[in-house]
Amino acid sequence: MVRWNGAWIMAILATVSCGDRASPGRSEAVPAVGDTVAMVDLKVGFVYVGPIGDAGWTFAHDQGRRALETRYRGLKTVYVENVKEGADAERVLTRLAQEGCALVFATSFGYMDAVLATAAKYPRVAFMHATGFKRDANVGTYFGRAYQTIYLAGLAGGALTTSGKIGFVAPVPIPEIIRHINAFTLGAREANPSCTVHVVWTNAWYDPAAEKDAALSLMDTGCDVIMTEGDSPAPLQAAEERGAFAIGYNSDARAFAPTRFITAAVWDWSVLYSRIVDEVLAGIWKAEDYWWGIETGITKLAPWGPAVPETVRQRVGTRQREITDGSFDVFHGPIIRQDGTEAYPAGARATDEELLSMSYFVQGVAGTIPK
Amino acid sequence: MSAAAVILRRACRDLAVIAGAVGTVLLACHVVLGAAGIHGAGACAALFRESLGTRYGFSESVVKATPLMLAGLAVAVAFRMRLWNIGGEGQLYAGALAAAWVALFLPRCGIPRVMLMLPAACAAGAAWALAPGILKASLGVSEILVTLMGNYLAMLLADHLCYGPWKGSTTFGFPMSDRFPADADLPTYAGTRVHGGLAIALIGAVLLWALLWRTRWGFQVRVAGSNARAAEYAGYRIRRDVVVVMLISGALAGLAGGVEMAGVLHRLQPRFSPGYGYTAILVAWLARLHPLAIPPVALFLGMLLTGGEQLQVSAGVPSSLVDILQGLILFLALAAEAFLRRRHGEARHPELSGSPAVEGSGD
Amino acid sequence: MTDAMGVCAALIAAGIQAGTALLLAALGELVLERAGVLNLGIEGIMLVGALAAFAASHAGVNPGLAVACAGGAGLCMGLLHGSVTVLLGANQVVAGLALLMLGTGISGFFGQRLIGQTAPGLDSLPVPLLADIPLAGRAFFRHDPLTYAGVLLVPSIAFILMRTTWGLALRAVGENPEAADAHGISVVKVRMLASAFAGILAGIGGAHLSLAYNQMWIERMVAGRGWIALAVVIFSCWRPYRALFGAYLFGLVGAATFRFQALGSPVSAPLLQTLPYLTTIAVLVLVAWRSRRHTMDAPAALTVPFRREERR
Incomplete structure (x- = not known):
């Protein structure tokens, strides 16, 4: 427990001092993806939940x-799909280590216990656990600050709603999604202080039919902008059908809403994966928390859709620069919770630890988190 | 024909069945993987090399097979009476929930918690199967439908508890319970993940066999399964037996969830089961609903499933191709078996097939 | 008031949309079970159908013909199940589960290149005049062609099953194959045809998901609806009209749970989602209670393989 607290303090210090590995882009250059580097001998394993x-x-x-495979000649990757977050995870991780992987990425939070147990058996293998919070001598954690991008998308969404009601199709109530809903709402209400964000949980990571129906039900109750965090582009298609604006997630799926697409908060994991491979190759990898922000390019806004006016583009662009250079923080006080109590007074900022375990909605969200 | 000749003939038949199935399986692997540009024979060897050839691989197949054995026994006892309990998955979740509740919330009381978790898991699984049993016995409501719906209900209940009231205090808001205390763990075997659940499953198989084949009540159940009308004429209390069999079946499936909690996972997470309850239907049918055949068949399926993972790791086969392969293996094994059985002209087991409507609800 | 009515109309429309894939798949399975064969692999067939329809449309085939492609793919899957269970007499439960694995794998493997792609789908086809009726028009007459097809299939199947000699033969095969055989009906032929029919309809049900309800392909996008279709068949007590009721009821309650959330219900999402399952059980129990019928009229020879006795 002592070590974790230490790690947290490190992480917090890192954010405050705007340096360090937790958010490298602010002081160091991130290696450009696309340059091929010399022949390497490394096997990298991936465990996928879907x-x-x-x-x-x-x-x-x-x-x-x-x-990674394109960038590094000689690098081999191995992956296993559809690994349930139960008894199977530890076996798959062990097999990857046995197969000679020197670096293993476990890409879902439910693998936590399995990663720690396997890492203890294979101390020479570097394990990286996505979205997790527990580290060990050879277990690091990683994620991206997608909330920054989603806040910017909210800024655009708030500017474009005319009914003042924005719909948010959300998969399951974990801190990551709650943080994203809050960031989105902060953005939307900055652009339009009277608007509200209505949340419908699908309780599934991907079920396109359910996601579409969730979007339809939000539009039926008056929402004219739809944001989705589900995996599929189904809500975008539904929004296009009904003439509502749409904001996507994960990847740029504008083809599904050609006229009503605003933007999307997309992931580019290759920047982080390349960096970690570089560190492992150089022998300088340490089991730390990598929580990279928008300045590294791991999370970014997709190019604007045709219906977004120039003023909105400029406003979001300005804010994006402020986030990138560190002069603006999405979760800064005053922040009021949904129930009216104050989460942060003016001038205060949320710490990374608080962000990672966020379990309340901010003012302006209409929806419930299971208790 | 003498008894020895019958046994010999059966042994020959079984060997032929196995050889035929293995041959077709190898051919199928080679063709499917070859079509995807992967060396079929090598990959196929990988499938079984790991799960059979190494200590670790074999131990993991056993870990995978343990819940399948218990859930398979649950399916078998119900299907013996032609009660189509396809709610093993839900009863398993119910058992896991009860086990988790005992581990998390019951105050320390002298005896290790694990001793209470497993009975609680049995009771919860039985309770989850009680409603379909009573509805079947009293109103003739299809148990297929009620048990299937029960799967979704139990899974959603587990979701609710993990996201809400049972969410751990040390999990940073993630949907999982806290880790269970140490006295909620089943013992494990010499550095592997094989746990005490295996012994429980094997004892369960023997007890169930004894119950069905060595007691008067078991005889009644089997008669009711093969000929409900005859059982009625004989004056058996079929309605009561329907409820009792459902209770036993649910208890076994609940126990599967309990040992998975206490033996492997040690904390409750949503959707932790990779479909054990459904795979168990496969186990039970392939074992021809015979309790003593269920452990080896569960082990075989455990190997097939963990071997599928190994195929992804060592041969780079995508999981969709593994699904195709596993589907084909089952199909071909089934077809080969049916084909050979036909050639031998053996009469089918009446209790192995039949109508899902137990007519003996008494009217 | 009109606003509330509007929400209701939208809810009914959403329920019908969500129920259509279930209805199509359930109707096919109903006919097959009436002939005495159980196919647990409906989910796998729907996946293959969904992929076939989307792939065809993506390749430039007219969406109507793409639906036919889905039917064709479903037909192949249905015949595969039929040939193992009917011709060889293998166990229907195991064969169905094997078909599920196979369908999941085939659709996942061949669908990889279609992720994130778009293709023309089946757009809604308002019924002239009727679609303009306030509220009812929106609820009932602004759907895609497959939805209307599903509704029209119900009386057709009911008529064929109950009023024609074909239907009589099919039911006889499912109730008492030995007697049917004695009357000169080819049990194998009837069951193979039923397998083919069930495959076609399940494939088209999948097409509804990838071309009409959603217009995209995503791996495993059927997301358990094949199992619900099986539940609908049992719920219907093997009667087409009640299958229509069951499928739409399930779709409607499912659609309502999202609308409760959108309107601000404080109940947690997983608990709300238990509603369709609880409703299904409740209705079935109520029906059984009221009619005091102790048997639910499952075809007597369901899952029993038929083997013609050798005559010497």
């Missing part, structure tokens, strides 16, 4: 994996 064909989360990670 099928690559989910068109969302797993698909985005697999794009990152493919980028």
Whole structure:
């Protein structure tokens, strides 16, 4: 427990001092993806919770994996799809280590216990656990600050709603999604202080039919902008059908809403994966928390859709620069919770630890988190 | 024909069945993988090399097979009476929930918690199967439908508890319970993940066999399964037996969830089961609903499933191709078996097939 | 008031949309079970159908013909199940589960290149005049062609099953294959045809998901609806009209749970989602209670393989 607290303090210090590995882009250059580097001898394993064909989360990670194969000659990757977050995970991780992987990425939070147990058995293998919070001598954690991008998308969404009601199709109530809903709402209400964000949980990571129906039900109750965090582009298609604006997630699926697309908060895992491979190759990898922000390119806004006016583009662009250079923080006080109590007074900022375990909605969200 | 000749003939038949199935399986692997540009024979060897050839691989097949054995026994006892309990998955979740509740919330009381978790899991699984049993016995409501719906209900209940009231205090808001205390763990075997659940499953198989084949009540159940009308004429209390069999079946499936909690996972997570309850239907049918055949068949399926993972790791086969392969293996094994059985002209087991409507609800 | 009515109309429309794939798949399975064969692999057939329809449309085939492609793919899957269970007499439960694995794998493997692609789908086809009726028009007469087809299939199947000699033969095969055989009906032929029919309809049900309800392909996008279709068949007590009721009821309650959330219900999402399952059980129990019928009229020879006795 002592070590974790230490790690947290490090992480917090890192954010405050705007340096360090937790957010490298602010002081150091991130290696450009696309340059091929010299021949390497490394095997990298990936464990996916869904099928690559989910068109969302797993698909985005697999794009990152493919980028590694193109960038490094000689690098081999191994992946296992559809690994349930139960008894199977530890076996798959062990097999990857046995197969000679020197670096293993576990891409879902439910693999936590399995990663820690396997890492203890294979101290020479570097394990990286996505979205997790527990580290060990050879277990690091990683994620991206997608909330920054989603806040910017909210800024655009708030500017474009005329009914003042924005719909948010959300998969399951975990801190990551709650943080994203809050960031989106902060953005939307900055652009339009009277608007509200209405949340419908689908309780599934991917079920295109349910996601579409969730979007339809939000539009039926008056929402004219739809944001989705589900894997599929189904809500975008539904919005296009009904003439509502649409914001996507994971990947740029504008083809599904050609006229009503605003933007999307997309992942580019290849930047982080390349960096970690570089560190492992150089022998300088350490089991730390990598929580990269928008300045690194791991999370970014997709190019604007045709219906977004120039003023909105400029406003979001300005804010994006402020986030990138560190002069603006999405979760800064005053922030009021949904129930009216104050989460942060003016001038205060949320710490990374608080962000990672966020379990309340901010003012302006209409929806419930299971208690 | 003498008894020895019958046994010999059966042995020959079984050997022929196995050889035929293995041959077709190898051919199928080679063709499917070859079509995808992967060396078929090598990949196929990988499928079984790991799960059979190494200590670790074999131990993991056993880990995978343990819940399949218990859930398979649950399916078998119900299907013996032609009660189509396809709610093993839900009863398994119910058992896991009860086990988790005992581990998380019951105050320390002298005896290790695991001793209470497993009975609680049995009771919860039985309770989850009780409603379909009573509805079947009293109103003739299809148990297929009620048990299937029960799967979704139990899974959603587990979701609700993990996302809400049972969410751990040390999990940073993630949907999982806290880790169970140490006295909620089943013992494991010498550095592997094989746990005490295996012994429980094997004892369960023997007890169930004894119950069905060595007691008067078991005889009644089997008669009711093969000929409901005859059982009625004989004056058996079929309605009561329907409820009792459902209770036993649910208890076994609940126990599968309990040992998975206490033996492997040690904390509750949503959707932790990779479909054990459904795979168990396969186990039970392939074992021809015979309790003693269920452990080896569960082990075989455990190997097939863990071998599928190994195929992804060592041969780079995508999981969709593994699904195709596993489907084909089952199909071909089934076809080969049916074909050979036909040639031998053996009469089918009446209790192995039949109508899902138990007519003996008493009217 | 009109606003509330509007929400209701939209809810009914959403329920019908969500129920259509279930209805199509359930109707096919109903006919097959009436002939005495159980196919647990409906989910796998729907997946293959969904992929076939989307792939065909993506390749430039007219969406109507793409639906036919889905039917064709479903036909192949249905015949595969039929040939193992009917011709060889293998166990229907195992064969169905094997078909599920096979369908999941085939659709996942061949669908990889279609992720994130778009293709022309089946757009809604308002019924002239009727679609302009306030509220009812929106609820009932602004759907895609497959939805209307599903509704029209119900009386057709009911008529064929109950009023024609074909239907009589099919039911006889499912109730008492030995007697049917004695009357000169080819049990194998009837069951193979029923397998083919069930495959076609399940394939088209899948096409509804990938071309009409959603217009995209995503791996495993059927997401358990094949199992619900099986539940609908049992719920219907093997009667087409009640299958229509069951499928739409399930779709409607499912659609309502999202609307409760959108309107601000404080109940947690997983608990709300238990509603369709609880409703299904409740209705079935109520029906059984009221009619005091102790048997649910499952075809007597369901899952029993038929083997013609050798005559010497």
